[in-house]
Amino acid sequence: MKRTVALLLMAALMVGVFAGCSNSDAEPSKSAAEYPYPELVGSTLNVYNWGDYIDPDVIGIFEKETGIKVVYDTFDFNESMYTKVKNSNAAYDVVIPSDYMIKRMIDEDMLAKIDMSKLENYSKIGDNYKSREYDPNNEYSVAYMWGTLGILYNTTMVDEPVDSWGVYWSGKYDNNAFLMDSVRDTIGMTLKYLGYSLNSTSKEELDAAEKKLAEAASKTLGFTGDDVKDKMIAGEAAIAMIYSGDAVTCMDPEEGNPDLAYAIPKEGTNLWFDAMCILKDAPNYDAAVKFIDFMCRTDIAAKNRDYINYSTPQTEVYESLDDEIKNDPAQYPPQEVMDKSEVFVDLGESVSYYDHIWTKIING
């Protein structure tokens, strides 16, 4: 018996060891000179992006076109990306953080400047997505996607119009609502509900938000990350905080759940921008520039938009969309919603106070 077990275990181990090597050594059929950037052929590019935030085919297309090997890694929230880049020796070239995190990384000298004139496709990005507060001189970041934070709700469990963050305190959805496992989003949402700025650094306002949020946290079903999509599609809860593109994915009549609906609360919300950056100590800076340029190409940007359903900063891609999508308030919210929304700014010293509050909330 024991011998059989041991043999089987060995076999399982062997399979595991060799499975990793199956397709990595496929020889390129072209010679290096036939690729557009011969000097980069065979080099490795490390990309660090949000989970579920790219059409997976796109990486293959890039590898095939350039002969550059892409090592793709994902994170779930800005904070975990920052910690990993800052503290570990993991070397990444391209990272795709959000606005306030880009600002923080610029301030901490973690990002390399990008010469936008070297990007053939830079002009395709709409002017509204350049020179934003987090990178006023367009030196460090190239817009990738944008969106909002809102509420995804299941219309079979909610029979009132959802138009306020107040649903988390209405008492109707105790043990039936998910909060987001993200310090800025969840505290920000509470601040907004209380009528404050979601960038507040006032101790009084933050303490008020902590008290309010603790109330919601004690009645929440759980804190979610990317798993929110699967859970909401399955009908696990009535209400969840969600990013706009994920909401669109969840509401898809074929792959999602048609009972779901998305609302941007009337108190206003977070308007965010994710942009591609190159790290200061990027081992393969040149390939990183090529990758960012490639991601801005209209066909690629369109492919990514179709796949992940976030709002595109690319003018041509936007123009080519169906009216149905262009007029979808979840994806391209009307001006009055935008006016009430705020972009996160880096909190500087107050980061640790936010962390302190957050620790108490999730350990409560």
Added chain:
Amino acid sequence: MSRRRLNPEAEAASARAKMHKKPKFRLSFVALPYCVYALIFVVVPMVLVLVYSFFYHYENGGSFGFTWEFFARFFNFSDPVYMQVLWRSVWIALVSTLICLVIGYPMAYILSRMKPRIRGIVSFLFVLPMWMNFLLRTYAWMTILENTGILNTALQAIGLTDKPIQFMYSTGSVIFGNVYNFLPFMILPIYNTLIKLDGSMVEASGDLGASFGQTFRRVIFPLSLPGVSSGIMMTFMPALTTFIVSRLLGGSKISLIGDTIEKQFLSTGDYGFGSALSVILMVLTLLAMAVMGKYEKEQSATGGLLM
């Protein structure tokens, strides 16, 4: 993380080695690979954790020095949030261990009384789920226990309930996950002591007129204590330090000390505080081991480990 390296197998092995009373300390070359391994993966990380927990350093100023700050943050009695987390973790681990013992002991006993052929197959079936990754097994339970999961759908289909029962996102589901994942670690050591039990003692007890209950209470159970104590240790320690079960089955709502440590390293980036928490957890684990070790010493060492 290094605290995971402090595993019961190595500890119990060294405890057993001690009992075999070696006449002379001789470092044979066969032990060398293990020593190197232990140095790199056990000693060095533990030293690093200790250093991180007692020294601050500021990257920009480059300053570096001794501090109690990280421990003070834990033992902050005016705001005992971390002590509460630790207390909750200990409590959940204790309950999980107790349930494992209550389920595991009879199971191990039944197993040890089976015919050798069947016993082999059944114990193999016990180990079988452990071939699959721990994370995957826990994920599988999510699909079973969710409100819209397999179990609730089935219960509603046969009309036992009309509304889904909330299995997930509670202390109960975290305990359940622990029991499920760590039960084999309780059963196998007990089973190992029970099959090595000298049958003639049980017979003698019967011959002297003891009922089965008396035999069990006065003979079998005391003789199986070494197995019980190593079972308790091997269940309690992983249950205390686990961090992913609570995230998956508890919906991140039931935060355990393992989750808090993980957060310090992966999202807050506070290595000092994370290390201090790890040190506190290690001390606690060592204490638990010392207590259990006392029991083990009193018995002759038949308390084996898996297989």
